[in-house]
Amino acid sequence: MKIAIAQLNPTVGDLWSNANNILEAAHQAASQGVRLLLTPELSLCGYPPKDLLLNPSFVHSLSVELENLAEKIPPQLAVLVGTVEANTDADSRGEKPLYNSIALLDEGKVKQIFHKRLLPTYDVFDEDRYFEPGRQSNAFTIFPTPESENFVKVGVTICEDLWNDKDFWGKQTYEVNPIEDLVQLEVDFVVNLSASPYSVKKQKLRESMLTYSAAKYHVPILYVNQVGGNDDLIFDGNSFAVNRQGEVFCRAKALETDVKILEFCPEKQDLLAAFIQPFIEIEEAEIFAALVLGLKDYARKCGFTKVVLGLSGGIDSSLVAAIAAEAMGKDNVLGVLMPSPYSSDHSITDAEALAKNLGIKSYQLPIEPAMKVYDQMLEPLFTGTPFGIAEENIQSRIRGNLLMAIANKFGYLLLSTGNKSEMAVGYCTLYGDMNGGLAVISDVPKTRVYDICQWLNREQEIIPHNVLIKPPSAELKPDQKDQDSLPPYEILDDILYRMINKHQSIPQIVDAGYDAEVVKKVMKLVMRAEFKRKQAPPGLKITDRAFGTGWRMPIASRWLS
Structure with a gap:
């Protein structure tokens, strides 16, 4: 069974262009005999849509564009598309009005809808502002070819759904672990549709996490990530696939749009090796x-x-x-x-x-x-x-x-x-x-x-x-x-890294070997x-702690740790 990973660069709110990019990838995949095409999280509207989601006409237009797209997909191809779905029970249950969802498009229509289960609210993420978490495991069945007698069972996860393995992290952030639930459903492989922003060294963390999970649960995992810049966020792509032994068997380009095709072998219950794009090794x-x-x-x-x-x-x-x-x-x-x-x-x-x-x-x-x-x-x-x-x-x-x-x-x-x-x-x-x-x-x-x-x-x-x-x-x-006003940058930057990225206190930084008065001065300057x-313009984020969307410090404050 051929599977394609479409690493796309959507523009937030440009629904027609985003749908057209998905359709182009679909035609490219279908021409090469692909059965299932994966696109990133919220690929139809672009991530993050932010308060556009508060506009009912935006959500309605998404639904209309999704139906139109489903009719245009080549008939032999199934496509997973990231979209937003209305929560019809929101008012009666006191829930959030929307779901962060994945739609399965097949045979000219929207066959199934799956909802994201784990909603991040840290750093640049604010998904609990808009979305209700999904309550059930997401899986579907698909025949690898028209002649196949046996179907393949696919587990569906969305971005954060794979970031909660307590054995890997040493802690559990959410009550449930979606990949563990999918393994209990005996899925043949897991797909993860993501919009994971770039930061230095993040790709190696992603791969460490998913190779660990694949080996732990003996299940292949295919990960597709958005690429491109949206406001202050940069998305690096770097989509990849891991076999059931926890080996990277495919990797797409970094920081470029890309479509990669690989195969799942039902007899072996595993992925076959595909092209592995090398890392950009120099930071x-x-x-x-x-x-x-x-x-x-x-x-x-x-x-x-x-x-x-x-x-x-x-x-x-x-x-x-x-x-x-x-x-x-x-x-x-x-x-x-x-x-x-x-x-x-x-x-x-x-x-x-x-x-x-x-x-x-x-x-x-x-x-x-x-x-x-x-x-x-x-x-x-x-x-x-x-x-x-x-x-x-x-x-x-x-x-x-x-x-x-x-x-x-x-x-x-x-x-x-x-x-x-x-x-x-x-x-x-x-x-x-x-x-x-x-x-x-x-x-x-x-x-x-x-x-x-x-x-x-x-x-x-x-x-x-x-x-x-x-x-x-x-x-x-x-x-x-x-240097008339500031410590030497070698000293200043390490102090700032400890304060901003590591959240270290003044005593902790002093214990690391820095002069107490210098540290206090830097802390006061930062505050x-x-x-x-x-009042600064938006700035491109490349670290896990930037002065942008995820930085929420008070202005009028006298705290000095």
Whole structure:
């Protein structure tokens, strides 16, 4: 029995296009004799649809599009499609109005509907807001070929349904384990339709988890994942299949759409080996590819074809420019140099060298004339006060205004260039360098920015050498260096990782060997900067703890652990 995994890139809410992508995959699969086609979780509407689900007309349109799609599927093919189903008992039982569902399309109609049983409510997930959990195991039978006398029994799970094995995790998050229930139903294999967001090293965790479950229960598992960027989330694909011995027998491409075909042998009760796409082994390469995909899809799905960003000659804007050139094409990127009297000569020459290396367009707008006008306007109010942060931030806001003007005038998407370290401690200016429609590297710590840039230069110079070796500086006053205000980034980033990702307290971090006063200062900076992060543009998520959808900290808070 041939099975196809369709790793698709849906656009949230674009039901017709998503259905058409499913139909194209269906025709491709049918032409190769496939009997069952798998598509990702909520493949018809795209994941995550968020509060579109509160609109009854959206849910109704999904139902209509699903029926239309079922009629168009090649007759010899069965397809599992991710959709949303109304909970008709919601009002009488006091339940949520919808189910996160999988529809089995076969013989021109919707044959069966299966509901997701485990609903995640952590990090970026908020499924309990919309969905009622399914109460029963999901399985169906299918004849491998028209001539077959014996059917195959398929167990159906949706994303989180496979993430609750207490032996693997050392704990049980939910009351039930759907895969255990399916094994008791004696299914021949289990399919899992997912929309699992990307983070560094996550694919190896997924494969460890499912190889463990397959070997434990002696049942093959086929996993299909969404690919592409939707808002701040990046979905990496990496769909794969595991045989009953717990061996990976098939893997699709990372960060690209893909269709993979494999076979289930009813006599052996197991999968036959298929093509295994190699891992992207170098983390810097994987992160760069993920950010390229995230930017490319964010721009495309929001209707932008060109981007603009400020080029300071620093490491962060250099990396964002490199990502933009790869994602948008070099002819669709404009870098704007905005030197001030405090800008060093190398800031200009380094930015120009970067633009030349990337082949992108650049333009120079000195900001000294605007600075003088601001000084004149504010002089009556500021007279007698020393030069300080207010004057420094005016420079950043002038630059932000200029970039927004260019973006508005020509319909460009403005990219902000701040990294995660800066966002964490508030080393950034509201309505200045934080301006933008997308914060491309806001989940990339400063030290990792350097690592990615070094990787980019592995074969030839992309990032100018001087950018990599000069001390980081905002250049808002004479001889300014980041380390005047912050600990060295090697120290800062590890402290931030312990605070943000590991939720360690001040005493725990001090016990790890860090100075208590430094740790307290960093913690205070993180807490005080929350109001800035709440006003920041969406940022692409590449770690398991990003300043985005899953970050829900209070602004007015005095907690200091």
